[in-house]
Amino acid sequence: xxxxxxxxxxxxxxxxxxxxxxxxxxxxxxxxxxxxxxxxxxxxxxxxxxxxxxxxxxxxxxxxxxxxxxxxxxxxxxxxxxxxxxxxxxxxxxxxxxxxxxxxxxxxxxxxxxxxxxxxxxxxxxxxxxxxxxxxxxxxxxxxxxxxxxxxxxxxxxxxxxxxxxxxxxxxxxx
Ligand SMILES: [Zn+2]
Numbered sequence: 001x002x003x004x005x006x007x008x009x010x011x012x013x014x015x016x017x018x019x020x021x022x023x024x025x026x027x028x029x030x031x032x033x034x035x036x037x038x039x040x041x042x043x044x045x046x047x048x049x050x051x052x053x054x055x056x057x058x059x060x061x062x063x064x065x066x067x068x069x070x071x072x073x074x075x076x077x078x079x080x081x082x083x084x085x086x087x088x089x090x091x092x093x094x095x096x097x098x099x100x101x102x103x104x105x106x107x108x109x110x111x112x113x114x115x116x117x118x119x120x121x122x123x124x125x126x127x128x129x130x131x132x133x134x135x136x137x138x139x140x141x142x143x144x145x146x147x148x149x150x151x152x153x154x155x156x157x158x159x160x161x162x163x164x165x166x167x168x169x170x171x172x173x174x175x
Contacts, residue, residue, distance in 0.1 A: 005039050008052055009054045011092055015054050016092055016141065019138055020057050021058065023057050026072050029070075032050065032059065033070035035053075036061040037070065039053065040062075040063065046063055046064045047130075048060065048133075051139075052091060052136060059073075065122070070112065070113050071133075072112065074134055075108065075109050075110070078107035079105070080103045082103065083103050085099045087100075088132060088142045097152070097154075098142060098143055098152045100146055101145075102127075102131050102145070104123065105121070105123045107120070128175075132175040
């Protein structure tokens with residue numbers, strides 16, 4: 001992979017609480033998108049948003065759809081009435097897991113780094129990651145979405161480091 005690994009910002013960094021700015025020209029974020037993809041892969045996540053590396057712009061990457069993709073200025077145009085609970089984790093909140101209810105399916109419009117406009121109809125994990133990452137672009141972290149904060153689970157550093165490495169368990173995916 002061509003991209004280089006970037007440093008994740010600390011969990012109390014205000015950039016994680018900022019509303020990120022729209023990207024004016026997709027071609028300007030091609031390198032950053034590559035670096036985000038490389039960082040996501042190295043960290044073992046299935047999604048990563050630009051604010052998580054300190055860049056307050058509307059860009060995220062995900063591999064939850066099977067192939068690694070970068071999405072720019074994403075907008076959700078449709079959500080399913082059906083919501084499902086899912087235990088989420090976040091690379092910006094090490095060792096924390098928590099169950100969040102979100103729509104099971106979403107439709108997203110976004111640009112890609114090569115300037116195309118795409119519509120993504122997503123279900124299950126991809127729908128979950130899209131919603132989690134767009135929340136990052138709006139300064140929202142998953143505990144904000146939890147029905148009951150007492151249900152946040154803290155796991156050991158060892159479990160955090162090892163649980164997501166290619167074991168196929170997508171139910172507890174870091175984003
Ligand atoms: Zn996250």
